[in-house]
Ligand SMILES: Nc1ncnc2c1ncn2[C@@H]1O[C@H](COP(=O)(O)OP(=O)(O)OP(=O)(O)O)[C@@H](O)[C@H]1O
């Protein structure tokens with residue numbers, strides 16, 4: 364990833380407090396096109412809060428967000444979507460009793476010239492986008508509650524990219540999945556990368572992270588310990604960042620590095 368390119372997203376010096384607690388404390392991270400950046404850290408490190416600021420779910424107390432090099436105004440989820448930023452939460456937020464096409468267009472249904480639901484067009488689009496993500500998927504006529512965990516995940520991702528997401532945030536996408544389904548989500552992520560989408564991936568699984576991510580940013584107590592290319596650090600060094608806040612030589616230290 365060339366450092367000469369403009370990042371898709373740059374989060375610079377972001378802070379937010381709840382009561383007296385600095386949930387995120389002057390944290391910075393960036394993300395390039397076609398790149399996966401994993402956010403790592405213990406429970407309560409501030410990962411979800413940090414990305415909720417990017418998705419517009421929380422309003423930051425300080426710091427700036429840049430999208431394609433331009434300062435972005437993100438104060439709510441609608442603002443974020445306007446910049447092509449979509450979030451896939453662990454709960455997926457699918458409507459269980461309706462089919463894939465209905466989920467993809469939930470709240471943004473296509474209508475015919477007569478104002479009725481255009482089920483034909485929605486199913487055709489659903490087949491197109493799912494065909495890109497998960498070519499083997501054929502269960503278009505079934506309610507999504509009948510689908511496997513991995514298939515449900517692909518529906519949630521399809522919904523995000525259908526509306527031209529360029530930046531995808533995935534918070535623990537595989538936490539509730541078995542090994543096979545986790546592998547399927549890994550394939551989805553590779554497909555999205557190939558399409559040029561940038562992904563912030565929150566995960567507790569360091570092996571998954573080394574398989575899927577280009578870079579890792581580690582947080583501890585709301586601060587960034589450091590950021591590194593996965594090729595420049597070992598798994599043990601990353602564990603040292605997570606547990607001890609110790610930034611290895613292959614990483615760029617952040618304000619939370621204990622040894623800087
Ligand atoms: N809405 C909120 N109100 C008060 N405190 C909050 C709120 N959201 C997060 N926090 C606090 O902010 C800190 C960071 O939490 P956050 O959920 O971002 O951590 P995390 O790294 O995502 O952890 P996990 O791995 O458990 O998901 C924690 O101390 C948490 O209790």
Ligand SMILES: [Mg+2]
Pocket residue numbers: 410411412
């Ligand atoms: Mg979290």
